Amino acid sequence: GAVVSQHPSWVICKSGTSVKIECRSLDFQATTMFWYRQFPKQSLMLMATSNEGSKATYEQGVEKDKFLINHASLTLSTLTVTSAHPEDSSFYICSARAGQAGITEAFFGQGTRLTVV
Amino acid sequence: QQQVKQSPQSLIVQKGGISIINCAYENTAFDYFPWYQQFPGKGPALLIAIRPDVSEKKEGRFTISFNKSAKQFSLHIMDSQPGDSATYFCAASPETGGSYIPTFGRGTSLIVHP
Numbered sequence: 301g302a303v304v305s306q307h308p309s310w311v312i313c314k315s316g317t318s319v320k321i322e323c324r325s326l327d328f329q330a331t332t333m334f335w336y337r338q339f340p341k342q343s344l345m346l347m348a349t350s351n352e353g354s355k356a357t358y359e360q361g362v363e364k365d366k367f368l369i370n371h372a373s374l375t376l377s378t379l380t381v382t383s384a385h386p387e388d389s390s391f392y393i394c395s396a397r398a399g400q401a402g403i404t405e406a407f408f409g410q411g412t413r414l415t416v417v
Numbered sequence: 418q419q420q421v422k423q424s425p426q427s428l429i430v431q432k433g434g435i436s437i438i439n440c441a442y443e444n445t446a447f448d449y450f451p452w453y454q455q456f457p458g459k460g461p462a463l464l465i466a467i468r469p470d471v472s473e474k475k476e477g478r479f480t481i482s483f484n485k486s487a488k489q490f491s492l493h494i495m496d497s498q499p500g501d502s503a504t505y506f507c508a509a510s511p512e513t514g515g516s517y518i519p520t521f522g523r524g525t526s527l528i529v530h531p
Contacts, residue, residue, distance in 0.1 A: 306460065332517065343506060343523045344461070393460045397517060405451070406519065408460035 302328045304396045306409025313384055313416055321379045321412045323394030329374035330396035334406065335367075338391045350377055384416045420444050421509050423522025430529050436494040438525045440507035443488065447509035451519070452481065452492045455504045464505070465492070468512070497529045 303326040313319050323333060331352050336344040348364075350356040350371035358364045366388075368380040377396070381388055391413050397406040422441045430436045440450075448469050453461035467474045467481040467490065474481045480493040494501055504526050510519040 304460075334518070341524075341526070343521045346518065349518060391458075395460075405463060405466070406517075407463065408453070411458070411460040413458065 302326075302396075302398070302405075302407045304330075304394065304407045304409045306394055306412055308412060309410055310413040311415070313414070315385050315416055316383055318380055318382045319384055319414060321381075321392055321394075321414075323377045323379070323396065323409050325375045325396040325398075325407075328396075328398045330377075330398060331374065332397045332406075333371055333377040334395045334397075335369060335377075335379050336393045336395070338393060338411075340391075344393065347379075381414065384414070386416045389414055389416045420520045421507060421522045423507050423525060425525060426523065427526045428528070430497045430527065432497065432499060432529055432531050434497050434529075436497045436501070436527055436529070437491060438505055438507070438527070439489065439491045440509075440522050441487075441489045442509045442520075444509070444511075444520070445488070446511045447520070449510050449512045450481070450483065450490050451508050451510075452479075453506045453508065455506065455524075461506060494527075497527075499529045499531050502527055502529050 305324045307322045333350050335347045347362045348356045348358045356369035371377040393411040395406040395408040451466035452464045454464045455461040465476050465479045469485050478495045483490045504524045506524050507522040508519040
């Protein structure tokens with residue numbers, strides 16, 4: 301399958317600071333990227349969908365000013381958690397989908413464990 | 418509203434046994450059904466997927482059975498191994514209409530005892 305690289309794999313930051321997470325599709329062009337949040341022993345919660353070159357579409361209840369998503373190129377999307385607080389600590393996962401019509405497979409990054417202290 | 422219901426929540430199987438995980442969906446617009454395997458601290462990995470034009474798909478020890486009329490699909494892991502111990506998620510998404518956003522089940526924690 302296609303490779304999606306997510307960086308960093310883990311990060312610890314102080315409360316009030318911002319953290320950027322990168323998601324790269326290494327061997328295909330991803331017109332759509334998804335950002336998820338996952339709590340322990342729970343399913344993936346979709347935060348937002350981003351299409352290259354356009355603004356992200358956020359799911360209900362997700363603060364777009366707090367979770368800034370940028371999808372400036374066909375191989376890179378970033379999630380910035382602004383003014384992070386302990387309740388933002390979670391496992392964040394991106395996935396990327398190629399742009400061909402009818403191809404629905406989405407491939408996931410390795411995830412980023414964010415701990416806010 | 419949970420559009421994809423997955424069961425069981427947890428499953429313990431002996432090595433060599435068959436693991437069966439079931440999912441049911443409600444949205445008839447769904448026409449792509451993948452299964453993902455997730456190990457602790459890792460992102461989900463696509464395991465196998467099926468589209469509704471077939472009732473079964475097999476890849477190695479993994480088989481998806483699909484029942485369109487019942488709106489149900491299941492994952493069968495034959496000859497289960499300790500290395501299969503992971504969390505499994507079913508998902509469903511529409512392939513037409515431009516959405517492609519998958520809806521995930523709640524996950525099944527599989528433990529395979531040696």
